[in-house]
Amino acid sequence: MSGKGFADKVRETQVWKSIFRHGPPNNARNRAAVIAGNVFLHLHPIKLKKSGVQLGYTWCMGGLTFFIFLALTVTGLLLMFYYRPTAEYAYNDIIALKEHVPLGIMREIHRWGAHAMVITVWLHMFRVFMTGSYKPPREFNWGVGVILLVLTLLLSFTGYLLPWDQLAIWAITVGSNMAKATPFLGHGGPGAALAQIGDFVMVSDKNDVRFQLLAGRFVGEPALLRFYILHCVFIPLVVGTLIAVHFWRVRKDGGISAPL
C-alpha cells in the first residue's frame, strides 16, 4: 500500500478528472480554477473583499432568497405532479396529496418557504439600505431588486389561491377587490364614471383591470387557471430572468458593496 487514501485514488480516476478538470483547491491556481470552471460557482468572483464574506455585513439574505427560490421551484414542480387547476379537482387534489403521500412535507416546505422568501427579500433590502449599498454605481441594481420584491409578493399572492379553500378565495377576493378601485382602470375607481360615451360605459366590471386579473367578475375557475399559469410559469420566468440581471449587475457594479 502506498500512502494514498481512497479519496486520492478516486481523484486520480479518469471519471473524476473528466468532471473536475483541476486539482484539489488548496493552492491559488486551483482555487481560481474551481470558481471559474464551474457554471454554478462562476457567479462568484474568484476573490472578494473580506467584508463581503462576513455574515455580520452581508446577512446572506440575498443568497438565501435565491436558495429559497430554487427550493420553491423544486417543491413546486413536485406538487404540480399532483395538482390540477380546476374548480372540480384543485381542492380534492390537495386532500389526496395529504392522504396518499405519507409523511409528505413538500406542500409545507413550499408554503412556509414562500413566506420565508418574502421575509428574506425584505431583510435583504433592509441590509442593502442600512449599508447604503444602493448608492452609485448600484442605483440600477437596486431598481431591479425593487421589481424582484414586487414579483416575489405577486408569486406568493398568486400561489395563495391554488389550494382553492376558503382561505384562498377570500384572501384573493380581498386583494383583487383593490384592483376594482384603480383610478380610471377599475370600474369602482375614481375617473371610471367619466369614461363614458353616451350610454356606452367604457370601464365596467366586464373589462376593467380586476376582470383582466381574474378573467371574470369574481374569483372563479378562470381566475384559478390564470393564477396557476402566472404562478407556475409566467412570473417564475420573469423572476428568473431578472435574477440573472441582478446577479450579473452585482458583479459588474463591483461585487458586494464595500466602502469606496
Added chain:
Amino acid sequence: MKEFINWMADPIRSFPVVTLLYYLMMRYYRIVGTKKFAYISLAVLLPVVVWFCTDPNFVAIILWPDNIPINIIIVLIAWLTWYSLYRCAQNDERLEQGLTPIEATPENREKVWTWPNLVYVELMCMIGTTIFLVVWAIIFKAPLEEPANPTWAPNPAKAPWYFLGLQEMLVYFDPWMAGVVLPGLIVVGLLAVPYIDTNPKGNGYFTIAERKMAMWFFMFGWLVLWIYLIIVGTFLRGPNWTFYGPFEFWDFHKVVAEYNVNLSEFVWVKWLNMPMPHNMIVREFLGIILTAVYVVVLPPLSATTKWGKKLIGDMGKVRYYIFIFLLLGMTSLPIKMVLRWLFSLKYIIALPELELSL
C-alpha cells in the same frame, strides 16, 4: 393589567407610543446600539413574552399557522434593527475619532479566496435554512380550510399577511388610495431612493451620523408604517376588522360605535348650520382647498424654508420636488390617522359621485 394592555394596544394609543419609541430609538441609537442595552431589554422582554403566552387568546392568535411567519419576522427585525444600530454606533464612534469605518480597515479591505471562504459561508447558510424549513414544515402543517365557497365569506376575510399593512390602511383610506395609489407610491418611492439620496457618504458601511435624513425617513416608513401596521392588521383585527386587544377573545358580537363625519358635514351642518349644498364642488370646497394646499402649495412653500433651500442646493429642484411629493404621500397616512382619532373625521373630500374620496 391585561385590560390595560388591551386598552393600550388600540392603534389610537399604540401608534403614538410606537412612534415615540421609534424617535427615542433613533435619537439615542448610540445607547440602544450597545450589547448592554440588548441584554437588558432581552432580560425584560423575555419574561413579558412568556407571561403573554400564558393567555389562551394570545396563544390562539400567534399560533395560527399562517401567522407564524409574522412572529418570525418580528423577532428577526427586532434583532437585525438592533444589530444595525450596533454596527452604526460602532462605526460612528470610529468616524468621530477620525478612524475609518470597520468595513474599511486595511484588514477588511484585504481580498480573500472565494473558495473556501465564501462558498463555506453560503453552504452553512443553505444547510441552516434547509434545517429550519424542514423543522417548520414538520411542526406546522400547511393550513387547508373548507373548500372554496363563493357564497359564504369568512369574517374577518384577510389578505395574505404581507399585505395586511395595506388592508389596515383601508380603515383610513378608500381602496383607490390604500390599495392602488399608496402601494404604487411605495414602489415608485423605493425605485427613486438611489436617485433622490444624493449624499455620497455611507456607501458600503453602516452609519447613521453620515446619512441622518435617509435613515430617519426610511426607518420610519419601514418599521412604523409598514411593519407596525402589519402587526396591527394581523394580530389586533378581528371580525368586521374591529379592534381586539392581544388578550381579547374574538367575540363576533362586539359592537363598536363609529360616528365618523366628513369634513363637508363639519363645514355645512356643524359650523354654518346650513343644509348640504347640491353642487358637489361647492359642498366639498374646503376639503378640495386643503388638499390642493397640501399637494400644490406645500412643496413650493417648503422650498423657501431654510431646510428646503439647503436640500435644493444639494440635490437640485427636480429631485427635491419628487422627494417632497413622495414624502407628502407617506405622511398623508399618519395625518389621516390622527384626524380620525382626534375629530372622527371620515373623509377630507367626500365625492362618492366620482368614487373619489380622500
